[in-house]
Amino acid sequence: MIVYLSQKELDAFDQSKEDVLVGYAYEWEGEGVVHLHTQPLTHAFGQISGCKFSKSAFCTDVVEDVRWLVFIDEGCIKVGLRVDGGIQYVGFQMIPSKENLYSRSKGILEVGVLQNKHVAIIGLGSFGSQIAIELSKSGVGEFSFVDFDRVELHNLARHTCFIKDLGRLKTDAIEEAVLGKNPYAKIHKYPLDISKNRMELETIVSHVDLVICATDNNPSRFVLSQALFDFQKIGIFGRAFTRAEGGDVFVYRPGQACYSCMVGNIGVAQEEITNEASARQNGVIPAYVSAQDADAMVQVGLSADIEPICNMMVKLALVELSKGEASGISCLEDELVYNYYLWANRRERKFTNWHVLPGAGPMPTIMRWYGAHISRREGCAICSDDEILLDIGDNLE
Numbered sequence: 001m002i003v004y005l006s007q008k009e010l011d012a013f014d015q016s017k018e019d020v021l022v023g024y025a026y027e028w029e030g031e032g033v034v035h036l037h038t039q040p041l042t043h044a045f046g047q048i049s050g051c052k053f054s055k056s057a058f059c060t061d062v063v064e065d066v067r068w069l070v071f072i073d074e075g076c077i078k079v080g081l082r083v084d085g086g087i088q089y090v091g092f093q094m095i096p097s098k099e100n101l102y103s104r105s106k107g108i109l110e111v112g113v114l115q116n117k118h119v120a121i122i123g124l125g126s127f128g129s130q131i132a133i134e135l136s137k138s139g140v141g142e143f144s145f146v147d148f149d150r151v152e153l154h155n156l157a158r159h160t161c162f163i164k165d166l167g168r169l170k171t172d173a174i175e176e177a178v179l180g181k182n183p184y185a186k187i188h189k190y191p192l193d194i195s196k197n198r199m200e201l202e203t204i205v206s207h208v209d210l211v212i213c214a215t216d217n218n219p220s221r222f223v224l225s226q227a228l229f230d231f232q233k234i235g236i237f238g239r240a241f242t243r244a245e246g247g248d249v250f251v252y253r254p255g256q257a258c259y260s261c262m263v264g265n266i267g268v269a270q271e272e273i274t275n276e277a278s279a280r281q282n283g284v285i286p287a288y289v290s291a292q293d294a295d296a297m298v299q300v301g302l303s304a305d306i307e308p309i310c311n312m313m314v315k316l317a318l319v320e321l322s323k324g325e326a327s328g329i330s331c332l333e334d335e336l337v338y339n340y341y342l343w344a345n346r347r348e349r350k351f352t353n354w355h356v357l358p359g360a361g362p363m364p365t366i367m368r369w370y371g372a373h374i375s376r377r378e379g380c381a382i383c384s385d386d387e388i389l390l391d392i393g394d395n396l397e
């Protein structure tokens, strides 16, 4: 039998006035694994039974339906399983407290630095859901999740959620996924449409250190871009092109080009349409297109083609969040200096003329990142301001 206990819960019980507490045993049926908790889990799993926690090894009076016993006696912990009227003692492992949970990443990432960072993720689809989980694994301690969508069948192949999550708000499902990696993460949930709730969006953006812009359409990205500019916050935008043949990532750093400058400079690439409802709402699929034809226009790529783009967004976020602090990721500051990155998965459509990977030398090929500097654009609807332009002068690229 493999048994797990929570250090945080045991400490709380040890410091409480109670001598005995009946908690919960969650057992993965037929797998010989049990997790013992003093408090009920929000999302229970397995077969649930009782577990008696007591502060004295002599406190063995029988409680009905309780198979598991945990004794804490002056720092000494014993776990017992009631078998045929007797107690069989078993070994256990501890889920560490907050300070120790990420000690393994110490030296690689300054966990202490990231623990105090607050990241907003706008859009929890195939991009946002993966990025949320990756950032929590890296040690980011606080999140604001914004998405009004629910988990649907057509999402599952590219989403981190499971069949059991069908119908749930993505904000709730991703909260559970993140807490499953880091139970000490602080999470704020906003199941709302940012285009219709500008004030709320502004409040959210104003409170965070960095914004991951992972919505699936340009109108919402312009709304985000405006909020980033107004509050001078760093934002990382990512998207996939049709059927995820490739994708790009744009970083907004206050004072540099904004998303609108980027679109004005390089044009709007043909993007993936992943969601008919959203594409109709934004006019990408015109109203006169029948449901059958619209179905053919919804073209999604493989999750494996989305992942490299998400990974770049995560790396860029970590570099921005740990800037100025000594950490293992600091060396990437010398590499990730651009504000625009382009990636191709296949030699299709806009990448048809790219070179075959073997022997391509310096010619552009698939599965390599290409960085570029996008300059601020005169007359940009969001960030252009003649006086500001004059002040910045030569710093404009």
Ligand SMILES: [Zn+2]
Binding pocket: 257, 258, 259, 260, 261, 262, 376, 377, 380, 381, 382, 383, 384
């Ligand atoms: Zn601009």
